[in-house]
Amino acid sequence: MSKQLPLVAMDACCSPLAREPLSEPQAVELAKVFKAISDPIRLRLLSLIASHEGGEACVCDLTDAFDVTGPTISHHLKVLRESGLIDGERRGTWVYYRVHPEVLARLSAVLVPADPATALA
């Protein structure tokens, strides 16, 4: 169930984008993860999983929250999985997903503006 992709290339993970120019490989890796969260359904899936009690959510819970079909949700979960943002585990009948907080943290760190003061504007 895990496929553990680059997890946001380690050397691309920590220097804020506004501090120094991103290298081309760094940009390629980051773009993949941002693409994964550039869809409303995937953003909500991620949020539902991350904010769910116990830090994990069953696919059955997730599907009900949307107007699209099951296969479509499954597709979006796969995209999130392959980007390294979430991971799924089957326990009996159901499959449970949880987020990788480190990846979220790295994305957040990359986007921090150069001057922290502006963050409070």
Added chain:
Amino acid sequence: MSKQLPLVAMDACCSPLAREPLSEPQAVELAKVFKAISDPIRLRLLSLIASHEGGEACVCDLTDAFDVTGPTISHHLKVLRESGLIDGERRGTWVYYRVHPEVLARLSAVLVPADPATALA
């Protein structure tokens, strides 16, 4: 030159995605901005502008950093502009772009993981 789109809908800006489930409208707004930075060239453009001396960069400088044609760079700058991430200003012959740090800060805040401790993993 400015077109001032939603700038990341104000009510969607500050609660981390992992704290509570994103509403559908919030997700739609956020997804637009993430889509804007889900391309390697746009990420590097954003980084080049944000990290450039004086906080602004001329299109002429930006174009040289890539293997694609001028119109393609112009297209990507437009996408970033329409997402509210950057803004351009013509001064004489050249056009200068600068980032909106508040938007960057909000995106960063949304991605912060639920448990701050995990950010240091």
Added chain:
DNA sequence: CCCTTGAATAGATCTACATCAAAACAAGAC
């Protein structure tokens, strides 16, 4: 004025992606 240089737009093309219905697979219940 016309010409040059910088930048944006228009139109065309090719690829990537979101979605669905149908089929396959996984795990239990009977």
Added chain:
DNA sequence: GTCTTGTTTTGATGTAGATCTATTCAAGGG
């Protein structure tokens, strides 16, 4: 075993997007 429920895969389809060339627009310089 067979049936049922939950999840994923497959295949097809329509739309969005990245890129190019050619054209247009903007601002100065002769």
